Amino acid sequence: MPIQWVITGIRVRSFPFRVVNMKKINDPEALRSLMDQHRISGLFNMGTEAAMELYSFDKGENVCSVDDPIDHLFMLVKGKIKIYRVLPNGKSILIRFYNPLSTIGDLEMLNDLTARSTVESVNDTIFIGIHRQALEETAYQDPAFLRFVMKHLAYKLHTFSNASSLNLLYPVETRFASYLVSITMDDNDQAQIEEIKTGKLTEIAEMLGTSYRHLNRVISQFAEEGIVERTRGSLFVKDIQRLKQLANGNLYS
Structure with a gap:
């Protein structure tokens, strides 16, 4: 049916x-x-x-x-x-x-x-x-x-x-790592490739209680370390295990 x-x-x-x-x-x-x-x-x-x-x-x-x-x-x-x-x-x-x-x-x-x-x-x-x-x-x-x-x-x-x-105590690096882990893990706690349009970064920065400029610096740092990849207006998660280490168990979930 x-x-x-x-x-x-x-x-x-x-x-x-x-x-x-x-x-x-x-x-x-x-x-x-x-x-x-x-x-x-x-x-x-x-x-x-x-x-x-x-x-x-x-x-x-x-x-x-x-x-x-x-x-x-x-x-x-x-x-x-x-x-x-x-x-x-x-x-x-x-x-x-x-x-x-x-x-x-x-x-x-x-x-x-x-x-x-x-x-x-x-x-x-x-x-x-x-x-x-x-x-x-x-x-x-x-x-x-x-x-x-x-x-x-x-x-x-x-x-x-x-x-x-x-939101109150942890640095932006921890908050953003936690955010990325939260949106990247599926229902079965398995990692999936996640794409974020860079046009949404202002909204994400606001939700994490920081400025777009500060978040952009964190993203550049993550990109240099191979944790994320920035290409053609999109952001991709590349190293979920490293993000979990940075989040240190402090997830928005």
């Missing part, structure tokens, strides 16, 4: 500009396969599982933006997402990256808040989503589901301090 894609909504945001096409995937077999893959089949009660649906976002699309109302709790099951926050001065700062299996919207749902950060798809992503109404009617009465959410909230709290210290 072919996968059926249904566009369920389009949103436009002003900063950064994104057109969002959230697509619902009508494929029960794909849903079950992803649940099996991440070992959540049979974990929740039947009402909670019946409320689960598949959604996809394209690379570069926002899953949500700051102050968006949250109407789904999402579980990332394929791809990678980036979390960042826009500061009052208009600049943005990187919070972290998430790989599967990660939850989005749990804090907002439990506290009836709008989105506190912007969530962007680094590549094509797939989520299992549960609508707010279904959460209130079924999942919130499911002890296994509540334990699952609490576990992920505890992990976020535990790792958030690490991401915060990266």
Whole structure:
């Protein structure tokens, strides 16, 4: 049976500009396969599982933006997402990256808040989503589901301090190395060749809390050491192991 894609909504945001096409995937077999893959089949009660649906976002699309109302709790099951926050001065700062299996919207749902950060798809992503109404009617009465959410909230709290210290205490070399490692490792923690358009370096510098000039010096240093290669307006990761050494375990993930 072919996968059926249904566009369920389009949103436009002003900063950064994104057109969002959230697509619902009508494929029960794909849903079950992803649940099996991440070992959540049979974990929740039947009402909670019946409320689960598949959604996809394209690379570069926002899953949500700051102050968006949250109407789904999402579980990332394929791809990678980036979390960042826009500061009052208009600049943005990187919070972290998430790989599967990660939850989005749990804090907002439990506290009836709008989105506190912007969530962007680094590549094509797939989520299992549960609508707010279904959460209130079924999942919130499911002890296994509540334990699952609490576990992920505890992990976020535990790792958030690490991401915060990266932005405050570590030199740009460590932050940029950590950023490159975070975007280069795939879902299975395997290295993949990553290309970064140099036109995005101003945005990256801002997210890492530094200037374009300083980041450019770090890139030149990395290029001289053979860690990255700069060619034709693009930046390529060449030595992921050296980047891991420079990041020293301090990753945005």
